[in-house]
Amino acid sequence: MYKNIFxxxxxxxxxxxxxxxxxxxxxFTHQLMEVTGPDxxxxxxxxxxxxISTLKVGRDRYTTMLNEEGEIxxxxxxxxxxxxxxxxxxxxxxxxxxxFYFHSDGYDIDTSEITEDWHMFSVQGPKSKDVLNEIAxxxxxxxxxxxxxxxxxxxxxxxxNRGGFTGEKFGYEVYCQADDADDxxxxxxxxxxxxxxxxxxxxxxxxxxxxxxxGFYYMRDLxxxxxxxxxxxxxxxxxxxxxxxxxxxKVRENGPEREMVGFEVCDENQDFxxxxxxxxxxxxxxxVDGEExxxxxxxxxxxxxxxxxxxxLAKKDTLHIGDHLxxxxxxxxxxxxxxxx
Amino acid sequence: xxxxxxxxxxxxxxxxxxxxxxxxxxxxxNKLMSYQDALHYASRFEAVLxxxxxxxxxxxIPDYATRASEMCKxxxxxxxxxxxxxxxxxxxxxxxxxxxxxxxxxxxxKGDDALLMCGRCxxxxxxxxxxxxxxxxxxxxxxxxxRATTMSLQGQADATETRHRKGHKLDYLMVEAKGCGDxxxxxxxxxxxxxPAPEHELWESFGPAVSDDYKKYTxxxxxxxxxxxxxxxxxxxxxxxxxxxxDSSNQMVNLSTAASLYLLPAIDNAVKLGYTTxxxxxxxxxxxxxxxxxxxxxxxxxxxxxREWLGVPNTIGEDGRLLGGVIEMLLQSLVCHYEIExxxxxxxxxxxxxxxxxxxxxxxxxxxxxxxWQGMVxxxxxxxxxxxxxxxxxxKMRIKIAKKIDKFM
Numbered sequence: 001m002y003k004n005i006f007x008x009x010x011x012x013x014x015x016x017x018x019x020x021x022x023x024x025x026x027x028f029t030h031q032l033m034e035v036t037g038p039d040x041x042x043x044x045x046x047x048x049x050x051x052i053s054t055l056k057v058g059r060d061r062y063t064t065m066l067n068e069e070g071e072i073x074x075x076x077x078x079x080x081x082x083x084x085x086x087x088x089x090x091x092x093x094x095x096x097x098x099x100f101y102f103h104s105d106g107y108d109i110d111t112s113e114i115t116e117d118w119h120m121f122s123v124q125g126p127k128s129k130d131v132l133n134e135i136a137x138x139x140x141x142x143x144x145x146x147x148x149x150x151x152x153x154x155x156x157x158x159x160x161n162r163g164g165f166t167g168e169k170f171g172y173e174v175y176c177q178a179d180d181a182d183d184x185x186x187x188x189x190x191x192x193x194x195x196x197x198x199x200x201x202x203x204x205x206x207x208x209x210x211x212x213x214x215g216f217y218y219m220r221d222l223x224x225x226x227x228x229x230x231x232x233x234x235x236x237x238x239x240x241x242x243x244x245x246x247x248x249x250k251v252r253e254n255g256p257e258r259e260m261v262g263f264e265v266c267d268e269n270q271d272f273x274x275x276x277x278x279x280x281x282x283x284x285x286x287x288v289d290g291e292e293x294x295x296x297x298x299x300x301x302x303x304x305x306x307x308x309x310x311x312x313l314a315k316k317d318t319l320h321i322g323d324h325l326x327x328x329x330x331x332x333x334x335x336x337x338x339x340x341x
Numbered sequence: 342x343x344x345x346x347x348x349x350x351x352x353x354x355x356x357x358x359x360x361x362x363x364x365x366x367x368x369x370x371n372k373l374m375s376y377q378d379a380l381h382y383a384s385r386f387e388a389v390l391x392x393x394x395x396x397x398x399x400x401x402i403p404d405y406a407t408r409a410s411e412m413c414k415x416x417x418x419x420x421x422x423x424x425x426x427x428x429x430x431x432x433x434x435x436x437x438x439x440x441x442x443x444x445x446x447x448x449x450x451k452g453d454d455a456l457l458m459c460g461r462c463x464x465x466x467x468x469x470x471x472x473x474x475x476x477x478x479x480x481x482x483x484x485x486x487x488r489a490t491t492m493s494l495q496g497q498a499d500a501t502e503t504r505h506r507k508g509h510k511l512d513y514l515m516v517e518a519k520g521c522g523d524x525x526x527x528x529x530x531x532x533x534x535x536x537p538a539p540e541h542e543l544w545e546s547f548g549p550a551v552s553d554d555y556k557k558y559t560x561x562x563x564x565x566x567x568x569x570x571x572x573x574x575x576x577x578x579x580x581x582x583x584x585x586x587x588d589s590s591n592q593m594v595n596l597s598t599a600a601s602l603y604l605l606p607a608i609d610n611a612v613k614l615g616y617t618t619x620x621x622x623x624x625x626x627x628x629x630x631x632x633x634x635x636x637x638x639x640x641x642x643x644x645x646x647x648r649e650w651l652g653v654p655n656t657i658g659e660d661g662r663l664l665g666g667v668i669e670m671l672l673q674s675l676v677c678h679y680e681i682e683x684x685x686x687x688x689x690x691x692x693x694x695x696x697x698x699x700x701x702x703x704x705x706x707x708x709x710x711x712x713x714w715q716g717m718v719x720x721x722x723x724x725x726x727x728x729x730x731x732x733x734x735x736x737k738m739r740i741k742i743a744k745k746i747d748k749f750m
Binding site for chain 1: 436437438439440464466468469509535555556557558559563576579580581582
């Protein structure tokens, strides 16, 4: 019997639970695109399906990015720093750069990738607010979710954004100049440890196990899906024109063909072999009555619920919560996509 | 029965490989071989050629440890500097927050699929990565190559590490290798901070891994035979865990070989280090590769199969056009440009673009092919026939297939 790379790994468990029970921090630098100019808002409103025009200075918005077929090709957080200045936080920098370039005709804007200038430390967990209040000169007491502000940490100017990828009520992202990162990290590290937390160093924890517990997606989950299939259609602004709108209107009219559902492997102690798309490849096929109805998108571990948990991208209405089925011979059950409730 | 109709290979498969009429290679007798099959053919032929070059290298440095060590050092150094000078993080889906050498696994994963070495990533994390291969055409080249490829991956991973904030170094190990007779190739990369183990020499890259008890073994019935780009269940796309996506439109152009990437550079390095002279190294390569070529068609059934494969009409007997057909199929499969100066029962002459044939820039690849073809013609046609280079224009290799008497052959 082989060990489970999640369940049996106390290192990962301790980093994961630090975020859930106290506070954890990690370097989470994304690629950053800066969009400026008189038409920046109008441009972003065309590129992204969610409404950007109502985004106020100092606030952020999550949105997908679609191709002409209405498929999700990126999901980003857009931050409005000034009236005509936005940051787009993406993990798709090169493609995003090209995408902006090829769609920028007729817009009075400048776009540039500023990734190398900035680092971002994500500080997450119930004690993250206390940590930030201690180390940021201005404190974060009044900072609302998806709101950002300029502040000073360790004598360096930073931008603090309230948000995160863990599902925690309190979580902050500290953007600092790349040259200041060592100083800023030292201060965060000391405060986090003093609060009983630790640095989260494991990619699988901050990219997979923490977000999955909260029902969040990592970009691979969304590959070749549309917003209706993965439950990201709610904030789409249908009153404006945006890339992929025509295709998506058809999906809205006909209904999505697939849906993302949660699942658990029933016996957490068993040695199972189920492939998932998170490592690349097609994911394990899921069959009902001999017919393939979906593929396993993700399979990780919930350290809060102590279950092997994940997502399946399945044909619509073929898998229902509570259904028991065997995946590659292993007993599984369909669940909600949230293990923090 | 579901009556499911599998999706077909997309029409763009091979679009960028330079074909004019069909996305297929074409024999002189108009027999077509699909792009997918051609890629496999080229990969296998080049693996056989590489295996012969490996034998030459074994003659030059007889001691296993010395040979493997030199090969690993050369491969590590070259790929490290390639990684430093030609960074490609975005192309592999390496994100800015991926510090340390674990993103090297993403480079290996994508490279494997492009080289038809299909399998799966089983683990990808800051402290541990695991990749399992079911197929590797290079598994006939000897275990030194398995060690060297592992160290080239280490070199790329270490180069990637330099572009990010400080992270954790991973030790890349090939704990199972098809070249050693294992069912799979299995790379486990593990952090010595989390999984302590004594330091080892560069060439001692077979493990064991401390985290071996986390490995995920794929049983025979679940093994795959094709890369993702040729599998319907993958929608004919390679996609890794960070969403790097490629299709099969131009993989031929990217095909590299064990000989071009590892073995011929290892021999050049052995000359540089004084294990032999350049002349002797060339002589050994010539001897071994000619013998390997002769062995390809030593039995009549191999000739019959080859004629059928090329669609050679019965009216064509034993002459140089047979080898010409084989060479043309290979050159097209490698996207190597060539001109036909003569193609008749008495002589066949090709003018081949050296730059295209010198895969990954290794110039001696051209001569290696010439030696192999000289051996092949002796058994595919008969001993009256030879292949030699003659009156080559600059940057080209003009080869002639014709009858030749040479008392010192």
